[in-house]
Structures are given as C-alpha cells and as structure tokens.
Amino acid sequence: MSADKQVLESLALLYLTFGHSTDGILSGEEMRALADKLRAWAPDAALGDIGELLKTTVATYKGAEDKLLTARGATEALQGKLEPDQLRTILADLEAIAAADGHVSAEEKQFIADTTRSFGL
Template sequence: MKPQNPSALHILAFVYLTFSHVTDGELSHEEIDTIARVLHGWLPDATNEQISHVLVETAAWVNGIGSDEERLAQVETYAHLMKEQMSEKQRSAVLVNLIELARADGKITVTEEQLIARLTAILGLA
C-alpha cells in the first residue's frame, strides 16, 4: 500500500526496490543492504531505523502493485518527475545508484542493462 505522503526517499526506494526485484526476479540481501546504504547517502542524518522504516513501507507499496509492468510504469513516471525536479548531478547519482544495485548480487543481467538504458534516456542523461 502506498504511503500517504511518500517522501523523496520513499520514491527513490520505490525505484531502487522495483529495479532490483523486477530485473532479476529476486531481492538478495546484498541488494537490500546496498539500497539501504544508497538511501543513507541521500539522507545522511537519517538513523538506520528511519531508513529501515522507509524500506519496509516502500516494500509493502511495491508488493501491493499487481504486476511488474505496473511497477515499471510507475518507475518511469517517477523518472520523468526526477528529470523535472532534480539537478543533473542528482539524476546522475540516481543512475550511479542503479548501477551499484545491478552489481550488488554479483551479476548484471540484460534486463538490468535495458532498464538502466531506458532510465538514462528518461532522465536526460543519454
């Protein structure tokens, strides 16, 4: 279920969780740890408990969406918002985070590469 007022951190977590889950069909402990670490990079003053809370809420939100197609459509919508609302440096940081996530489980899949390419184009970084 979508949080009532999702924060920017919820939206980043949504993109990262969806990316990690949809591209290889599983969410490894390494990927979850990497997501928590990159979210902490966006909000360094947050406690581990606050980051965990955002991850738990966002995971419930992602899991509440019926299909991967719907999840990916939502990710693309958020990428368009990021293009409008984030600086080029921030958008580049999102892409770096996605590449980190793709590498977190030790294998980069074709699906991960395709989604990164799609988001690179939407974010205006191609």
C-alpha cells in the same frame, strides 16, 4: 547530499523496483546496497527511519498492479525535482545495486538505459 521525503520515497521505489523486477530476485547484497544508497541521500536519517521507508516501499511495490509503471512515475518525479548531477548519481546507484550480487543482468542494463533516457541524459 540530503533529500526531502518525497525524493527519498521515489528513490526507494525506483531502487526496489529495479532490484526486484529486473530478475525477480532481490538478494541480500542488493538490499544492503539499496539501503546504503538511500542512506547516502539522507545521511542524517536514523537507520530505523530508512528501515521504515523500505517497509513502506515494499508494501507499495507489492500492491502495485503495474510495477514498472509505478517505477516510471517515480522516475518522472525525480527528474522534476533533481539536478542533472543528482540524476547521474541515481544512475550510478542503480549500477552499484546491480553489481552488488556479483552479476549484472541484461535486464538490469536495459532498465538503467531506459532510466537514462527517461532522465534525458
């Protein structure tokens, strides 16, 4: 699977918002899982390119006034560009990121449920 730049940017923003906004902490395990999931979407991308994408995404996230609204925009962009099977992959990625620290919170479960609804799945 290989995604275009806009899809990767939207994925990075969605995954980062999910990882941080649901419990206020983005653990090292979650960040590694997030990076691994992004690499799966762009297997030919250099590790440095993924790192740059994440740095840019962190800056966007920090600068966002309403982080969840920004994530909703990313969700809508992904829904408009990807097939249902790809959207299901995103949901599985969110589940893996949530579980990376050994605990899936109620907020993480709710975010995944909301994203599932937003995707129309």
